[in-house]
Amino acid sequence: MVMVKMVEDGAALPEIQAVFDEIKTARKSDWINNFWKVLASHPPTLHRIWATIKEVMAPGAIDPLTKEMLYIAVSVTNNCEYCIHSHTAAAKNKGMTDDMLKELLAVVGVANETNRLANGYQMPVDEKFKPKFD
């Protein structure tokens, strides 16, 4: 049950509608998902998070599809239902196939398993793994 009243696309104050319009343009989409409608209830957060997402998810040394898959890996580990759905949809829009999703989830599962084996056995970090800087 959402904690605040969502701001609807088309019924927002100009400052908020401008962000909605920018999101739609950037995504070549004609609708706004609930994430932004909720954040619009707190304009400073709306502006900050949209600026952050634009910067961090942009193509760079890592391509946007891989970034979406990293997002899914985190969201599954944290069990964020909203984020699992929204970023799986986003990754599919960027070309993630069903087989890729299944392999992604297999990796996420195994990483969560071996994280606990490493912690449970209190494995010492190998000297060779420690970064060296002169």
Next chain:
Amino acid sequence: MVMVKMVEDGAALPEIQAVFDEIKTARKSDWINNFWKVLASHPPTLHRIWATIKEVMAPGAIDPLTKEMLYIAVSVTNNCEYCIHSHTAAAKNKGMTDDMLKELLAVVGVANETNRLANGYQMPVDEKFKPKFD
């Protein structure tokens, strides 16, 4: 402080040494990291995890470097020091640059942030995000 006595490469029983040798061959490497030396204290786990890693981390619909980066994303979210070090080293061996690591960590950070915004506001999943199957 490791919880069990590690089994050293070269001083292992034949059944274990065979796994060590296979790991070294597969990785074109001449040493065994602590993860495997610790698991070797419990041969069923050693065999099972090595078989799992071989299958899940192999090239498939997702390439091995991307799989390593997904592993890092999970390990950072869970704060597994051993796994962060070992998989960052593995990813670098497979071609991850410093800039890629930094972008990866930026995505992991933001995903952890927005996961909590979605949870904290109890955002409802958009109908459009829900998968449909006929």
Next chain:
Amino acid sequence: MVMVKMVEDGAALPEIQAVFDEIKTARKSDWINNFWKVLASHPPTLHRIWATIKEVMAPGAIDPLTKEMLYIAVSVTNNCEYCIHSHTAAAKNKGMTDDMLKELLAVVGVANETNRLANGYQMPVDEKFKPKFD
């Protein structure tokens, strides 16, 4: 789907009803929320948790509203839907405004982000931050 049969207010054994009555008196309220109705299925837990909550959430060096907000911060980080709802309601009863909730969630989001940046980069704790005791 709740795991045990809830004990209803007014239909409880005397020992349990006494706790229910104390909760209602303490909260100046005429109803019991599900948290307590569920715990009443295990009287030792009901008694222990109520005694704990009374002690830990009481005014002290930190005021009760701030304590409720700390509770929300933990519950959002852990993604406990029940606790997010119940402690947001409790905090509002104690004076938390909508703007305070939104700022709280912004802080929780950013803390979850920077926690992963610190872990992912394996940042060393500064000497100046380490407490000293003579």
Next chain:
Amino acid sequence: MVMVKMVEDGAALPEIQAVFDEIKTARKSDWINNFWKVLASHPPTLHRIWATIKEVMAPGAIDPLTKEMLYIAVSVTNNCEYCIHSHTAAAKNKGMTDDMLKELLAVVGVANETNRLANGYQMPVDEKFKPKFD
């Protein structure tokens, strides 16, 4: 780096020393571990947690060794280094063998893995699994 000055056994105020003595008697031990020396810096917490541990970890429908193993399972999942060490030691004192520890960690690892498969695929709970109460 511990956040408060620990209270040493033998150098504590009478109220605290009484708890220390009770802990030593209950454990048939002649020393106090750091967990209690730290909590002794805040007497209400010391009293509350000791009363809680005495009640919750006592023999009941579940035996004390199994309770210690459950404690380890949680501590490994949360990656609490102190708790992993202290409860592994406690479990060994109560009869946990090395083979039991290794099987425990295997279960904890797999549970963490399948938790993420269930979350990642957003598996719906089977009707048959939902508890029914008349």
Next chain:
Amino acid sequence: MVMVKMVEDGAALPEIQAVFDEIKTARKSDWINNFWKVLASHPPTLHRIWATIKEVMAPGAIDPLTKEMLYIAVSVTNNCEYCIHSHTAAAKNKGMTDDMLKELLAVVGVANETNRLANGYQMPVDEKFKPKFD
């Protein structure tokens, strides 16, 4: 909302149906729960996880009921709704009583609490707790 189309028992390809049949035989049951129907969408994962579960959950140094309770402890800590339901049902099938479930949850709750006290106070691991190997 499940992310893939589930494979129904009786309507599966022979390779998958063989696993379903093995699961039903092993469990002396005539139905397949959603966990397996979902994993069947990715046969390598279905085979791997079933082999893993068979091995790890088998009677060994720890009995199957205790293993199910460890599974619940992890699933509750991670808040995996599906896993909490499925493993609570499995544990009840293996003899877990309601009182055992309630004590289990009490231990899980307290372990999660003391994990944070240990972390928050940054408690140093006692020398006596550190395993020694000659």
Next chain:
Amino acid sequence: MVMVKMVEDGAALPEIQAVFDEIKTARKSDWINNFWKVLASHPPTLHRIWATIKEVMAPGAIDPLTKEMLYIAVSVTNNCEYCIHSHTAAAKNKGMTDDMLKELLAVVGVANETNRLANGYQMPVDEKFKPKFD
């Protein structure tokens, strides 16, 4: 073992040194902690996180000390050693007493406990707790 080479205060490129100088001025401090020296290895992250912290941690509907305590609550729940140390130091600078820290940790502990009781029992959210918007 830090993953990148830290950028030292006084030896940074002008663009980075400008951020360092702004941090020192804002904090009325003459040194830079490792968090910023590490992020300086990735200037976009340094700029973005500093802008975020400035905005989110500023006085608003919630005062800066309470925001620091919320930060600690999250960091303890996630077990981020660096963040626990740095934000405990920051909170003390802003007036958090030892008694406040101890009460904070007590609340964080109990919240982590009751989060798991709510999840483990799968408690249903009370209708009265669900926000209503007309």
